[in-house]
Amino acid sequence: xxxxxxxCDTALPRERLAExxxxxxxxxxxxxxxxxxxxLCAELYQEVTAMADHEALEAAGIGRxxxxxxxxxxRGDAIRWLDRExxxxxxxxxAMGELQQELNRALFLGLFEYEAHFAHYPPGAFYRQxxxxxRGRANRVVSTVGYLNPDWPADGGGEMVIxxxxxxxxxxxxxxPEAGTFACFLSExxxxxxxxxxxxxxxxxxxxxxxxxxxxxxxxxx
Ligand SMILES: O=C(O)CCC(=O)C(=O)O
Ligand SMILES: [Fe+2]
Numbered sequence: 001x002x003x004x005x006x007x008c009d010t011a012l013p014r015e016r017l018a019e020x021x022x023x024x025x026x027x028x029x030x031x032x033x034x035x036x037x038x039x040l041c042a043e044l045y046q047e048v049t050a051m052a053d054h055e056a057l058e059a060a061g062i063g064r065x066x067x068x069x070x071x072x073x074x075r076g077d078a079i080r081w082l083d084r085e086x087x088x089x090x091x092x093x094x095a096m097g098e099l100q101q102e103l104n105r106a107l108f109l110g111l112f113e114y115e116a117h118f119a120h121y122p123p124g125a126f127y128r129q130x131x132x133x134x135r136g137r138a139n140r141v142v143s144t145v146g147y148l149n150p151d152w153p154a155d156g157g158g159e160m161v162i163x164x165x166x167x168x169x170x171x172x173x174x175x176x177p178e179a180g181t182f183a184c185f186l187s188e189x190x191x192x193x194x195x196x197x198x199x200x201x202x203x204x205x206x207x208x209x210x211x212x213x214x215x216x217x218x219x220x221x222x
Pocket of ligand 2: 130131132
């Protein structure tokens with residue numbers, strides 16, 4: 001009999017997925033250490049580091065379409081949108097596909113698409129407090145961040161701070177950008193920021209989207 005090779009060996013543990021769903025329902029955000037497989041993070045870290053070394057990343061901006069602008073006073077990372085060109089990237093996207101299915105099954109979110117980019121913050125870079133969903137467009141519904149740096153030191157900076165929806169000056173959590181840690185939150189309601197990093201900081205930021213076409217405008221991806 002023929003055996004089929006599984007598409008990937010990522011398979012996010014069921015109990016961690018359940019924990020994530022519960023936290024999203026209860027507080028609108030989730031942070032899990034050791035959520036992503038260590039070998040996967042190591043491969044992705046190598047890829048983004050090589051891209052940074054070869055200037056294969058582009059300065060990140062804010063806003064979509066024509067409103068897109070470079071604002072180094074707001075965010076200082078460099079990015080590259082994730083394609084499926086390496087085994088590691090396919091594995092990561094496969095894992096996000098599992099998460100999407102689980103979110104749709106458990107929460108009826110109707111998520112239909114996932115977009116993600118590598119992000120590299122050079123020393124000194126930060127990303128000021130913001131929401132991930134652009135005003136007037138319910139396009140990004142759930143945000144994800146997978147961290148890739150091995151052995152992040154306690155004084156490395158670069159934490160992601162999560163703030164209270166109703167009191168955005170109130171800090172709720174600080175996430176150390178350590179390989180394996182995964183953060184997930186509601187894009188429209190959870191204010192967050194990246195504190196200035198002391199070391200080069202690597203991650204994959206991604207968003208589950210619903211199709212939003214408003215006023216006859218089809219919302220552009222990215
Ligand atoms: O890297 C992080 O911790 C968060 C990044 C972020 O907020 C974003 O890219 O929108
Ligand atoms: Fe963000």
